[in-house]
Amino acid sequence: AQSVAQPEDQVNVAEGNPLTVKCTYSVSGNPYLFWYVQYPNRGLQFLLKYITGDNLVKGSYGFEAEFNKSQTSFHLKKPSALVSDSALYFCAVRDTGFQKLVFGTGTRLLVSP
Amino acid sequence: DAGVIQSPRHEVTEMGQEVTLRCKPISGHNSLFWYRQTMMRGLELLIYFNNNVPIDDSGMPEDRFSAKMPNASFSTLKIQPSEPRDSAVYFCASSLAHREGAGYTFGSGTRLTVV
Numbered sequence: 001a002q003s004v005a006q007p008e009d010q011v012n013v014a015e016g017n018p019l020t021v022k023c024t025y026s027v028s029g030n031p032y033l034f035w036y037v038q039y040p041n042r043g044l045q046f047l048l049k050y051i052t053g054d055n056l057v058k059g060s061y062g063f064e065a066e067f068n069k070s071q072t073s074f075h076l077k078k079p080s081a082l083v084s085d086s087a088l089y090f091c092a093v094r095d096t097g098f099q100k101l102v103f104g105t106g107t108r109l110l111v112s113p
Numbered sequence: 114d115a116g117v118i119q120s121p122r123h124e125v126t127e128m129g130q131e132v133t134l135r136c137k138p139i140s141g142h143n144s145l146f147w148y149r150q151t152m153m154r155g156l157e158l159l160i161y162f163n164n165n166v167p168i169d170d171s172g173m174p175e176d177r178f179s180a181k182m183p184n185a186s187f188s189t190l191k192i193q194p195s196e197p198r199d200s201a202v203y204f205c206a207s208s209l210a211h212r213e214g215a216g217y218t219f220g221s222g223t224r225l226t227v228v
Contacts (some may be wrong), residue, residue: 032213032214032216034216036219041224042221042222043117043204043219043220043221043222044156044204044206044217044219045219046216046217046218049214049216051213051214090156092216094214094216099144099161099163099168099208099210099211100158100161100169101216101217103155103156105155105156106155106156
């Protein structure tokens, strides 16, 4: 069965500092991995995804994520955080051959000025 | 494309009333998903459809909940009778099934309050 873990309920970072939001996954086959962001009173918005190829994936708003197969991780990163990055971030995994995305519980990112 | 469109954006109803939430997926997408989001339970998948056919409704909490997809461009989620514990934000999402690496596109959600 597919599963995703986001071990941190909340991540606090000062503006201008690098940020990391952690995600680990479990699938039986090859994973498709996604990050979504949710701003207050909005739906989830796609940030980036990993399908195959380069382990470093670049996405919207300067975010990137690194796929690490040996550690079964897909951590979200940004070199310099902005206050406007404050939001709820969801990691999701889809196993090849399955249609359902399985979402993590979400990590709230708070960027202080 | 206008994206996934949900209506209404907000719904306030009294306990016992019937509530119908609506969703129009992205044109050409053949998978549709209904989610519920609450502080306590996070994001829960309620049901999903492929080519208008319900595939997995194991997340539907009780018989009070029902969902239909009469055609490729419209789906409804109905709660009858509604209860205060149904208060949540309900999201619809659509996707292109069997496309490698396809993700979901979410609507803006319907915030349901049952008083």
